[in-house]
Amino acid sequence: MTPLDPPTAPPAPGDSTPGLTDIGHSAQPTPSPSPARGSTATWIVGIALAAVLGMILFAGGYLAAGGNRQATTCAAPSSAFAAFCEAYQKLKANYVDKLNDTKLAEGAIQGMFQDGVQDPFSGYMSPQDYQQALGSLSGKFSGIGAEMAVKNLSEPANLSACATLSDNCVLVVVSPISGSPADRAGLKPGDVVSAVDGKSVNGSTIQDQIAGVRGPSGTTVKLTVKRGSKTFDLSITREEITTQEVESKVLDGHVGYIALHGFSESSPDQFHAALQGLLDKGVTKIVFDLRGNPGGYIYSAQRIASEFVKSGTIFTQESAGGEIKPWPALGDGIATNPKLPLAVLIDNGSASASEIVSAALKELHRATLIGEHTFGKNTVQIWAPLQDGAAGGVRITISRWFPPNHDSVHPAGVQPDVAVTVPAGTPPEKDLVLDRALAFLARATGTTPASPLPSGSPTAFLPDAALVSWDDGALRLAFV
Numbered sequence: 045m046t047p048l049d050p051p052t053a054p055p056a057p058g059d060s061t062p063g064l065t066d067i068g069h070s071a072q073p074t075p076s077p078s079p080a081r082g083s084t085a086t087w088i089v090g091i092a093l094a095a096v097l098g099m100i101l102f103a104g105g106y107l108a109a110g111g112n113r114q115a116t117t118c119a120a121p122s123s124a125f126a127a128f129c130e131a132y133q134k135l136k137a138n139y140v141d142k143l144n145d146t147k148l149a150e151g152a153i154q155g156m157f158q159d160g161v162q163d164p165f166s167g168y169m170s171p172q173d174y175q176q177a178l179g180s181l182s183g184k185f186s187g188i189g190a191e192m193a194v195k196n197l198s199e200p201a202n203l204s205a206c207a208t209l210s211d212n213c214v215l216v217v218v219s220p221i222s223g224s225p226a227d228r229a230g231l232k233p234g235d236v237v238s239a240v241d242g243k244s245v246n247g248s249t250i251q252d253q254i255a256g257v258r259g260p261s262g263t264t265v266k267l268t269v270k271r272g273s274k275t276f277d278l279s280i281t282r283e284e285i286t287t288q289e290v291e292s293k294v295l296d297g298h299v300g301y302i303a304l305h306g307f308s309e310s311s312p313d314q315f316h317a318a319l320q321g322l323l324d325k326g327v328t329k330i331v332f333d334l335r336g337n338p339g340g341y342i343y344s345a346q347r348i349a350s351e352f353v354k355s356g357t358i359f360t361q362e363s364a365g366g367e368i369k370p371w372p373a374l375g376d377g378i379a380t381n382p383k384l385p386l387a388v389l390i391d392n393g394s395a396s397a398s399e400i401v402s403a404a405l406k407e408l409h410r411a412t413l414i415g416e417h418t419f420g421k422n423t424v425q426i427w428a429p430l431q432d433g434a435a436g437g438v439r440i441t442i443s444r445w446f447p448p449n450h451d452s453v454h455p456a457g458v459q460p461d462v463a464v465t466v467p468a469g470t471p472p473e474k475d476l477v478l479d480r481a482l483a484f485l486a487r488a489t490g491t492t493p494a495s496p497l498p499s500g501s502p503t504a505f506l507p508d509a510a511l512v513s514w515d516d517g518a519l520r521l522a523f524v
Contacts, residue, residue, distance in 0.1 A: 077222045165423050177427075178427075188257060216239045238275070265282060266278070295331070307341050315351065329485045344397065390416065399447075
């Protein structure tokens with residue numbers, strides 16, 4: 045397997061092989077987000093990352109070196125794969141029409157994972173999907189610097205009907221990143237993009253438009269924009285963009301609020317700076333919002349959890365080969381004082397790295413979890429390119445992770461200490477979970493946790509029918 049070895053990724057503790065490490069949850073069911081999330085942009089960022097953040101990435105050599113399984117090569121295939129090669133040869137020699145070798149290969153790889161492995165977290169990624177995901181994991185990409193989403197004009201709550209863009213399922217600007225080319229060009233929240241470089245977006249997917257709007261730094265893309273009754277063109281020169289995965293503010297004069305939307309390479313530094321800024325302002329209590337956060341690098345999960353925990357094991361990773369590796373707190377956090385009350389907000393969209401952090405903070409008695417149960421994913425994957433990425437890439441489950449008490453978070457998820465159910469139809473500006481957290485913290489004294497407020501209703505478990513898989517078109521938002 046070709047090693048995946050980007051220059052900027054730090055090595056995992058205890059690993060001699062550098063690589064990329066991530067445990068997000070793309071290509072798996074994506075829970076419907078809570079309707080009340082504080083702001084539309086915040087809510088959508090989680091969906092964006094859920095779609096583009098994949099699993100865990102180690103150097104490709106980690107898999108070969110980490111287990112005791114015998115390797116099989118195409119040069120000397122097993123008897124089962126000899127039959128596959130024979131079938132391919134017979135197809136090529138006898139099929140009545142011309143065959144596309146690329147499509148045959150992609151179909152064979154997809155079938156191997158879908159029918160042979162039957163693991164929703166292992167699978168094949170096309171070249172386009174693979175490159176987009178890698179760019180998003182790094183927290184940097186070349187584009188115009190805007191968040192775009194699909195909006196169903198007739199049924200806003202029914203995004204499953206919008207697998208492709210149309211006059212009814214439109215490509216809408218959620219928000220330009222402050223100071224970005226999109227911002228300077230005058231792109232506004234709510235603008236509808238009807239064409240890219242003169243070609244209508246109708247009939248395409250948002251994945252197609254990510255590829256169309258992104259491009260090399262210094263090149264120009266033309267967007268046809270509808271704003272109210274007006275339609276006009278904007279030509280925007282692409283630049284290198286760094287996504288902002290952290291937002292912070294002071295609430296009620298003394299409560300620091302910090303939301304994290306993903307666990308990319310850059311998120312620990314962004315999070316540290318935002319947390320330090322809140323402490324410098326004299327906040328006496330913290331709300332840490334992980335709702336809708338689909339995960340990312342486990343290095344980032346370790347670093348961010350360590351901001352609040354001075355010692356102890358954050359999580360343990362157990363591989364198929366029997367290797368057990370603890371990931372400890374790093375001991376350099378700036379908010380580890382137990383007299384600083386901490387409430388962590390979670391929901392059904394908090395997955396993987398979000399679950400590592402929330403479970404650790406709960407089980408190490410550092411935080412109170414408020415909201416809904418989390419997604420429930422405890423597996424770790426590698427990503428590896430095929431033909432240096434030209435043929436896409438694969439993700440393969442290689443291990444599982446466990447929180448400090450070693451109870452699996454699959455399938456029930458991490459349970460909140462204070463359960464809050466957000467009724468359907470709750471307006472976005474009414475954030476019931478944050479309100480409950482503020483009420484809880486008002487009674488907290490740090491070393492003596494507040495007694496839980498009555499939850500009012502049990503934790504809401506989403507029925508299977510409410511889940512929409514990425515393969516069915518659940519990619520609704522992306523940075524471009």
